[in-house]
Amino acid sequence: xxxxxxxxxFNSELSRRRFLRHAAWAGAAVAVTVTGxxxxxxxxxxxxxxxxxxDFTFVQIxxxxxxxxxxxxxxxxxxxxxxIDLVNGLPARPDFVVHxxxxxHYSTNEQxxxxxxxxxxxxxxxxxVLPGEHDSTDDTGEKYRQxxxxxxxxxxxxxxxxxxxxxxxxxxxxxxxxxxxxGPDQLAWLQGDLxxxxxxxxxxxxxxxxxFAMYPDWGWGTxxxxxxxxFMRRFGSVTVLNGHVHQLMKKxxxxxxxxxxxxxxxxxxxxxxxxxPKPVVVPAGQLHQALGIRQAHLVPGRHGLAIADQELPS
Amino acid sequence: MSFPFSRPAALAAAIGTLAAVGLTACGGATHAGTKAAxxxxxxxxxxxxxxxxxAAAAQPAVATSAxxxxxxxxxxxxxxxxxxxxxxxTNSDEEPHSVVSSEEPMKSHxxxxxxxxxxxxxxxxxxxxYNCGIHPFMHGTVEVTA
Numbered sequence: 158x159x160x161x162x163x164x165x166x167f168n169s170e171l172s173r174r175r176f177l178r179h180a181a182w183a184g185a186a187v188a189v190t191v192t193g194x195x196x197x198x199x200x201x202x203x204x205x206x207x208x209x210x211x212d213f214t215f216v217q218i219x220x221x222x223x224x225x226x227x228x229x230x231x232x233x234x235x236x237x238x239x240x241i242d243l244v245n246g247l248p249a250r251p252d253f254v255v256h257x258x259x260x261x262h263y264s265t266n267e268q269x270x271x272x273x274x275x276x277x278x279x280x281x282x283x284x285x286v287l288p289g290e291h292d293s294t295d296d297t298g299e300k301y302r303q304x305x306x307x308x309x310x311x312x313x314x315x316x317x318x319x320x321x322x323x324x325x326x327x328x329x330x331x332x333x334x335x336x337x338x339x340g341p342d343q344l345a346w347l348q349g350d351l352x353x354x355x356x357x358x359x360x361x362x363x364x365x366x367x368x369f370a371m372y373p374d375w376g377w378g379t380x381x382x383x384x385x386x387x388f389m390r391r392f393g394s395v396t397v398l399n400g401h402v403h404q405l406m407k408k409x410x411x412x413x414x415x416x417x418x419x420x421x422x423x424x425x426x427x428x429x430x431x432x433x434p435k436p437v438v439v440p441a442g443q444l445h446q447a448l449g450i451r452q453a454h455l456v457p458g459r460h461g462l463a464i465a466d467q468e469l470p471s
Numbered sequence: 472m473s474f475p476f477s478r479p480a481a482l483a484a485a486i487g488t489l490a491a492v493g494l495t496a497c498g499g500a501t502h503a504g505t506k507a508a509x510x511x512x513x514x515x516x517x518x519x520x521x522x523x524x525x526a527a528a529a530q531p532a533v534a535t536s537a538x539x540x541x542x543x544x545x546x547x548x549x550x551x552x553x554x555x556x557x558x559x560x561t562n563s564d565e566e567p568h569s570v571v572s573s574e575e576p577m578k579s580h581x582x583x584x585x586x587x588x589x590x591x592x593x594x595x596x597x598x599x600x601y602n603c604g605i606h607p608f609m610h611g612t613v614e615v616t617a
Contacts, residue, residue, distance in 0.1 A: 227565045227566075228565075262567065263567060263581055263583065264581075290604075290605050290606075290607075291567075291605065294567060294569060294581040294604070294605055295569070295580050295581045333602075333604065333607035334573070334602060334607055335602070335607050335608055335610075336607070336608075373608075374608060375608055376606060376607055376608040432542055432543065432544075433542055433543030433544070434543070434606070435542070435543065435564075435565075435566065436565075436566070
């Protein structure tokens with residue numbers, strides 16, 4: 158894959174039109190880029206540097222809960238499809254799409270099959286998946302791994318290198334006793350995996366349950382995350398992307414930046430808002446605003462990823 | 472494009488003791504809620520300690536063999552039964568729940584819809600902690616007397 162200009166990934170049609178007007182007026186090509194919510198522009202043309210190979214985008218989607226039938230979202234298949242359509246309509250094809258868990262609500266074979274078929278329609282280089290606790294409701298992830306476990310280890314964890322960055326997908330949704338849990342086998346694997354990666358390499362970590370203490374009383378944390386994060390302290394830039402909490406949140410801890418993701422299914426309350434993390438019913442016509450997809454843009458030399466969260470269309 | 476994400480596991484070195492990295496809870500974190508733009512700051516207790524003693528243990532045990540799951544809670548959270556009693560859990564939430572315990576070999580199916588009850592017979596005296604396997608912050612205890 159060779160995107161002509163990865164900066165285009167964040168161009169909107171409006172930006173394009175402005176760019177064309179601006180270019181005609183100024184007599185020079187100007188590329189408008191939105192990264193991390195900040196609009197920047199630069200002059201292109203002779204002598205401008207070629208796009209670096211390491212500059213790329215990927216997409217995160219999360220918490221689709223196929224099989225859920227409650228009032229908070231009467232049609233989770235429709236909103237999941239809407240998220241897929243949104244990804245497929247992006248100006249630049251993402252290098253890959255990662256789904257950070259809770260694909261299904263009840264972990265049935267039918268639900269896994271449906272999710273797998275829908276994910277296969279994504280316009281991207283590769284689809285990566287990790288499980289949520291709803292993907293192992295009545296087993297310890299066996300059914301999940303029959304559908305999505307190829308090429309993974311242990312409970313379904315894996316890592317890979319892509320365009321100069323290192324990616325790790327962790328599984329912290331099996332054998333839960335209060336919080337998310339990684340377990341000694343996965344921690345040993347992670348330590349070995351990261352050992353061979355240089356500290357200058359941008360590190361991106363995926364998990365379902367947050368690796369920071371977002372709201373432990375509702376299980377929004379991981380009991381052995383401190384050990385895992387300890388392996389990552391020497392890296393210059395670490396970004397952790399998770400799902401589970403069905404809402405956007407950003408937190409910075411030294412070299413590590415955490416971003417929780419919007420769901421495609423239904424919102425949950427802020428931690429501690431009410432007695433339990435029950436699906437929130439929002440007024441008719443507003444559900445799409447609580448759902449979304451995320452584009453992550455890796456820019457060499459920039460600390461962390463540029464994150465652009467986008468609501469589903471109405 | 473190929474993603475070589477199935478690499479042989481590097482040697483599984485023993486995990487060294489790491490200096491505890493003080494992960495303070497959410498102070499200073501920003502909520503970018505899609506609806507509410509207002510930032511919320513939460514004062515959550517520090518996590519990463521092992522699960523504390525379940526809150527259920529602090530409550531007096533109720534003599535009953537029926538537990539209802541309501542609003543993400545086991546009700547009553549602590550029960551007392553005689554050995555040989557069959558305890559029944561009934562989920563009245565819209566959300567699926569389960570009943571699992573590492574202290575008593577007990578693992579329910581997913582309690583949901585028409586299949587929303589689970590029964591287990593306790594034969595040995597003792598106090599058994601259990602939780603929901605899907606929402607593990609939900610805890611309960613069964614005290615079995617001779």
